[in-house]
Amino acid sequence: HRIETSLREAIRTESLELYYQPLVDARTGRIEEAEALLRWHHPELGTVPPSVFVPIAEEGGLMPELGDFVLRRAVRQARDWPDLSIAINLSPLQFRHRNLTDTLLTLTDADGVDPRRIILEVTESLLLNVNTQTADTLKRLRRAGFRIALDDFGTGYSSLRYLLDLSFDLIKIDRSFVSGTSQQMAAHTIVAAIVEMGHALGSRIVAEGVETEEERRTMAALGCDLLQGYLFAKPLPAPGLAGFVASFN
Ligand code: G
Ligand code: G
Ligand code: NA
Numbered sequence: 001h002r003i004e005t006s007l008r009e010a011i012r013t014e015s016l017e018l019y020y021q022p023l024v025d026a027r028t029g030r031i032e033e034a035e036a037l038l039r040w041h042h043p044e045l046g047t048v049p050p051s052v053f054v055p056i057a058e059e060g061g062l063m064p065e066l067g068d069f070v071l072r073r074a075v076r077q078a079r080d081w082p083d084l085s086i087a088i089n090l091s092p093l094q095f096r097h098r099n100l101t102d103t104l105l106t107l108t109d110a111d112g113v114d115p116r117r118i119i120l121e122v123t124e125s126l127l128l129n130v131n132t133q134t135a136d137t138l139k140r141l142r143r144a145g146f147r148i149a150l151d152d153f154g155t156g157y158s159s160l161r162y163l164l165d166l167s168f169d170l171i172k173i174d175r176s177f178v179s180g181t182s183q184q185m186a187a188h189t190i191v192a193a194i195v196e197m198g199h200a201l202g203s204r205i206v207a208e209g210v211e212t213e214e215e216r217r218t219m220a221a222l223g224c225d226l227l228q229g230y231l232f233a234k235p236l237p238a239p240g241l242a243g244f245v246a247s248f249n
């Protein structure tokens with residue numbers, strides 16, 4: 001696979017980039033978090049989306065290196081942005097390959113970053129077959145102070161069992177419930193139910209994919225704590241995000 005070879009090279013030369021998308025507090029209107037999203041600007045192929053190259057990295061055994069690169073970059077960015085928490089997407093493979101908690105603590109220690117400012121986003125695919133190792137790692141991470149977000153909630157094989165066995169600081173409602181749906185009434189009923197359930201379990205709720213002012217108003221009225229989406233900003237390179245936050249807050 002030529003693309004795998006050039007991805008390997010891009011990881012080695014650290015020529016991948018992290019973009020950042022802000023999360024807006026629905027009550028205060030302030031930005032206190034940003035999600036790191038990988039971007040690969042390939043010299044010939046143009047911008048390759050992570051939905052394409054992350055699976056290639058996973059299948060080609062490149063995830064340990066790619067995952068470590070993202071952790072390193074994102075924690076370093078958190079050091080440089082003391083007023084923001086940074087959310088990092090984790091591949092399920094990162095739970096298997098090495099001791100994630102120690103790796104992260106080494107990075108946050110070295111950069112003087114409070115682990116509470118790091119949010120780790122996991123998807124239901126990690127939890128599909130929660131073995132005790134996965135559950136233990138999630139517990140250790142939380143004990144060390146890292147916050148855990150359940151990403152894309154409501155898609156995949158949603159099982160409420162995860163919410164019983166594991167605690168999440170944040171639940172991110174997938175954008176299919178937030179914007180552009182033809183069954184808006186039903187979607188809003190489900191969002192309201194997730195908000196009530198999530199709050200009762202001590203989680204804060206994020207609405208993803210907020211694209212319009214009306215969606216912002218609706219999601220805030222339904223009780224979502226944080227809002228993320230193109231209405232506020234697309235994922236931006238680090239300097240762009242910093243400028244955006246400075247004028248927004
Ligand atoms: O940025 P975009 O919407 O194209 O992201 C598409 C998918 O790629 C999302 O599911 C997102 O979680 C995933 N993704 C983006 N950045 C990272 C990353 O740093 N690590 C992992 N494992 N997945 C990522
Ligand atoms: O799976 P995950 O939620 O991590 O994926 C985040 C992806 O969603 C990113 O690739 C980002 O570019 C995309 N995204 C963020 N906000 C919006 C939005 O308002 N609308 C759409 N269509 N995509 C969004
Ligand atoms: Na995410």
Ligand code: MN
Nearest residue numbers: 151152172208
């Ligand atoms: Mn998501």
